[in-house]
Structures are given as C-alpha cells and as structure tokens.
Amino acid sequence: MTRPSPARSAARALRLLLPVAVTGLAVGTLYLAFFHAARERVMGDIQRIFYFHAPAGLVCFFAFFVTFLASIAYLATRRPVWDIVGRASTEAGLLLCSIVLLTGPLWARPVWGTYWTWEARLTTTLVLWLIYAAYLMVRRYTDDPDQQARFAAVLGIVGFLDVPIVYWSVRVWRGHHPLVLKVSGGGGLEQSMQHAFLGGVATYVALYACLMMLRVPMGRQEEELRWLRERAAAMRDAGSR
Amino acid sequence: MSLPASSSPAARAALNPGVLPGAGREARKAVLVCAKDLRIEWRNLDNLPAMFFFSLLILVIFNFAFDFASSDFRILAPGVLWVAFTFAGVLSFGHSFDLERDADCIQGLRIAPIDPGSLYLGKMMANGVSMLLVELVVLPLSALLFGADLLPVAAPLGAVVLAHTVGFAAVGTLFGAMTARTRRGDVLLPILLFSVSVPLMISAVKSTSALLSEGTLRGEAATWLTMACIFDVVFVTAAYLTFEYVLEE
Numbered sequence: 085m086t087r088p089s090p091a092r093s094a095a096r097a098l099r100l101l102l103p104v105a106v107t108g109l110a111v112g113t114l115y116l117a118f119f120h121a122a123r124e125r126v127m128g129d130i131q132r133i134f135y136f137h138a139p140a141g142l143v144c145f146f147a148f149f150v151t152f153l154a155s156i157a158y159l160a161t162r163r164p165v166w167d168i169v170g171r172a173s174t175e176a177g178l179l180l181c182s183i184v185l186l187t188g189p190l191w192a193r194p195v196w197g198t199y200w201t202w203e204a205r206l207t208t209t210l211v212l213w214l215i216y217a218a219y220l221m222v223r224r225y226t227d228d229p230d231q232q233a234r235f236a237a238v239l240g241i242v243g244f245l246d247v248p249i250v251y252w253s254v255r256v257w258r259g260h261h262p263l264v265l266k267v268s269g270g271g272g273l274e275q276s277m278q279h280a281f282l283g284g285v286a287t288y289v290a291l292y293a294c295l296m297m298l299r300v301p302m303g304r305q306e307e308e309l310r311w312l313r314e315r316a317a318a319m320r321d322a323g324s325r
Numbered sequence: 326m327s328l329p330a331s332s333s334p335a336a337r338a339a340l341n342p343g344v345l346p347g348a349g350r351e352a353r354k355a356v357l358v359c360a361k362d363l364r365i366e367w368r369n370l371d372n373l374p375a376m377f378f379f380s381l382l383i384l385v386i387f388n389f390a391f392d393f394a395s396s397d398f399r400i401l402a403p404g405v406l407w408v409a410f411t412f413a414g415v416l417s418f419g420h421s422f423d424l425e426r427d428a429d430c431i432q433g434l435r436i437a438p439i440d441p442g443s444l445y446l447g448k449m450m451a452n453g454v455s456m457l458l459v460e461l462v463v464l465p466l467s468a469l470l471f472g473a474d475l476l477p478v479a480a481p482l483g484a485v486v487l488a489h490t491v492g493f494a495a496v497g498t499l500f501g502a503m504t505a506r507t508r509r510g511d512v513l514l515p516i517l518l519f520s521v522s523v524p525l526m527i528s529a530v531k532s533t534s535a536l537l538s539e540g541t542l543r544g545e546a547a548t549w550l551t552m553a554c555i556f557d558v559v560f561v562t563a564a565y566l567t568f569e570y571v572l573e574e
Binding site: 159211214215217218221222225226227231234235237238239241242243245246249250252253254256257 | 496499503504506507508509510513516517520521523524527528531548549552555556559560563564567570571573
C-alpha cells in the first residue's frame with residue numbers, strides 16, 4: 085500500500101478534528117449563553133435562545149451565498165466539484181435555516197405572544213427555506229447528472245438574487261415592524277452577551293465547515309461511483325458483443 | 326445557407342445577417358419565436374381556452390370559499406384575481422415547452438441560428454401575451470361578477486397588470502424550460518414558480534388593491550409598481566443570461 089499524501093492525511097485529520105471542535109464549541113457556547121451572558125432585563129432567560137438563533141441565521145445566509153458563488157463557478161468552469169460544493173452548501177444552509185425557523189417561534193411565543201408573525205425577517209427566512217427546498221427537489225427529480233448540475237446552478241443564482249427583493253417587499257408589505265433585537269456590529273449588545281453571541285457564531289461556522297468537509301468528499305465518491313458504474317456497464321456491453 | 330422559398334419575408338429578414346444590427350436582429354428573432362408560438366396556439370387553440378376556463382373556475386371557487394357578496398370587492402378581489410392569473414400562467418409555462426417536445430422540435434430550435442437568450446425572450450413574450458389575453462377577458466368579467474366598476478382605473482390597472490405579468494412570465498418561462506425536462510415537471514413548476522415569485526405576488530396584490538381603493542397610481546401603488554419593475558429587470562436579465570444552460574443537452 086502506498087503512503088497517503090500529506091494533503092490527504094491533513095484532510096483526514098481535519099475531518100476527525102472538526103467534529104471534536106464543533107462539540108467543544110457547542111459546549112462552550114452553552115456555558116456562555118446560560119452562565120456567562122447577563123440576564124436580559126425585559127425578556128429574561130427567554131432571550132438566551134438568541135445565541136443559538138441569530139448565529140444560525142447568519143451562517144445560513146453565508147451558506148446560501150456559497151451556493152450562489154459555487155453555482156456561478158460551475159457554469160463558468162463546468163468543474164463537477166463546484167456542483168458538489170453548491171449542493172453540500174445548500175443542504176447545510178437548509179439545515180441551519182430549519183434551526184432558525186424552529187428556534188424563532190420558541191422565542192416569539194413568550195415575547196411576542198404568538199408563535200409566528202409575518203414580520204420581514206421571519207417571512208424572508210421562510211421563503212428562503214422554500215426556495216432552497218425547491219432547489220433540492222429539482223435535483224432529486226432530474227435524472228441526468230449534468231442537467232441536474234446545470235439546473236441547480238441556475239436555481240442557485242436565481243434563488244439568491246431573489247433574497248434581497250423578498251426581504252424588501254415583505255418589509256414594505258408589513259409596514260414598520262419594531263426590530264426587537266438590533267445587532268449592528270454587536271454595538272447593541274452588552275459585553276457578556278457579545279461573548280455568547282460570538283461563541284454561537286463560531287459554533288455554527290465550525291458546524292458548517294464540518295458538514296462541508298463530510299459532504300463534499302461524499303459527493304465526490306458518489307461521482308466516482310457513478311463513473312465506475314458507467315464504465316462497468318460499458319465494459320459489460322462490450323464483453324457481451 | 327439558402328432559405329426555403331416558402332419562408333416569409335420576416336423570416337428572411339431575421340435570418341439574413343447584415344439586414345439589421347446585432348441586437349436588432351436578435352430582437353427580431355425573439356419576435357419570430359413569439360409569433361410562432363402564438364400562431365400555433367391560434368391554429369389549434371390547445372391551451373388558451375384551458376387557461377381561461379381555469380381562471381374563471383378559480384373565481385367561482387373562491388366565490389364559494391369567501392362569499393364575495395358579503396364582502397368588499399376591493400379587499401378580496403386583488404388576491405383572488407392574481408391567484409387566478411398566475412395559476413392560468415402555470416398552464417401556459419408548462420405547455421410552452423411541451424410544445425417543443427413533440428417531434429423533438431427543441432432540437433431544431435437549438436441548432437437554429439438563434440441566441441438562446443433570444444429564444445428565451447420569444448418564449449417569454451408568447452407566455453406573457455397568453456396571460457394578458459386571459460387577463461383581458463377575466464378582469465372585465467370579474468368586474469361584472471362582483472359588481473365593481475373598473476373603467477375609471479382601466480389605464481393604471483393595465484400598467485399594473487402588464488408589469489406583473491412580465492415578471493411572472495419571466496420566471497415561469499425559465500422554470501417551464503427546466504421542468505419540461507425533469508420527472509414530475511408538472512409538480513415542480515408551480516413549486517419553483519411560487520417560491521421565487523413571492524415578492525411579485527405581494528406587489529401584484531398590494532398594487533392592485535391600492536389602485537382599487539385610491540383610484541390613482543400614486544403613493545403605495547407606485548411603490549409597488551417600482552418594485553415589480555425591479556423584479557422584472559432582475560429576472561429577465563438573469564433568465565436571459567442563464568437560459569443557455571437550461572437549454573443545453
């Protein structure tokens with residue numbers, strides 16, 4: 085057996101390390117959120133869900149932005165790896181988006197008195213979820229792999245262009261809703277709260293990186309397997325002739 | 326390349342390089358594609374009656390669901406009308422590319438000397454015109470059914486309807502081309518269309534209802550009309566640029 089290349093063993097080490105890092109960061113954030121961060125004056129302990137909710141939202145947007153870039157890169161270069169990255173990032177983004185949509189109502193119920201309101205951010209997140217769920221559905225229903233990659237790339241671009249328009253339209257639609265939590269560069273947060281918030285961001289970034297590190301190689305293996313199957317079928321056909 | 330003797334002067338002009346400058350030539354080809362689709366529709370009336378009937382049916386169904394008689398036309402009508410128009414649109418977007426699957430016509434279009442973007446624009450125009458035709462019949466009919474007077478706002482209402490129809494046709498045509506080549510395309514098309522066109526649906530309903538209650542295209546209605554125009558520009562451009570990847574074999 086040949087020795088694995090240094091790059092490969094580094095990737096393998098990273099793949100083993102990342103889940104450990106995610107776990108560590110998650111535990112750290114739990115500590116920061118529940119014991120370190122100050123108790124919010126008006127909302128009380130309920131507010132602590134913010135440290136899990138808002139960072140997930142941020143990283144979710146980032147993930148869809150990666151899908152957007154990967155989609156452009158795929159159409160420009162036609163390298164399968166960009167398609168795999170786009171798909172992996174969408175799946176991770178959709179997971180994070182689901183976390184946002186689940187944690188939001190948990191907070192909204194005691195604070196706003198309702199699980200759901202059609203406020204700009206909430207609605208935009210929901211529409212985002214729908215668009216990228218549709219993206220994965222199109223992938224599922226398209227059999228030809230190249231076609232699937234192209235359709236997905238087009239959707240990755242069109243879907244992302246839609247996001248600011250959705251946000252703007254929902255904002256005008258609902259009128260001026262008070263922004264309950266204003267996070268502009270952390271300026272509106274007390275220091276201990278900032279720590280917990282940053283801990284949350286670090287956790288979700290690590291989680292995203294971890295999922296990508298697992299999913300992209302898996303996508304490559306799927307690609308390889310498909311190629312081998314085609315080869316085997318071609319050889320079988322040649323043999324039977 | 327020599328053209329068949331039977332081709333029309335318009336086709337000759339469109340395919341003859343040197344007659345028109347580049348952009349004008351492509352625009353001409355788009356118009357030809359649109360005319361072709363509309364001519365096919367005119368000759369066999371395969372889709373328009375279904376679109377019309379479907380949107381009428383939606384009005385009737387919603388009438389039972391919401392009981393228009395006991396509520397204000399201006400509150401319910403915009404939503405109901407736009408649901409009727411866009412659902413009818415879905416029939417058109419799907420059909421537009423089913424048409425080309427017959428006898429592998431899409432292959433012919435692909436090898437024809439037409440820019441994929443122009444092909445897209447042509448298809449989009451044909452879909453838009455089909456939607457507009459349905460709207461042209463259904464709007465007066467709804468005014469009649471619900472006892473509302475739309476005549477004083479006819480002109481601004483036309484602008485609102487046109488701006489939003491372009492947007493729906495822009496997105497619908499792109500997704501129609503895509504879902505014509507997937508499994509369960511008939512299911513995927515509305516899923517894609519209605520998730521991406523959420524902002525357009527909002528602005529369609531909002532601008533129509535602002536117009537119906539205020540009677541002019543100022544204030545709220547104007548804001549929404551601007552928003553629809555931005556949507557149109559963004560998505561026509563995006564679809565124009567990406568259509569070749571959707572069309573590719």
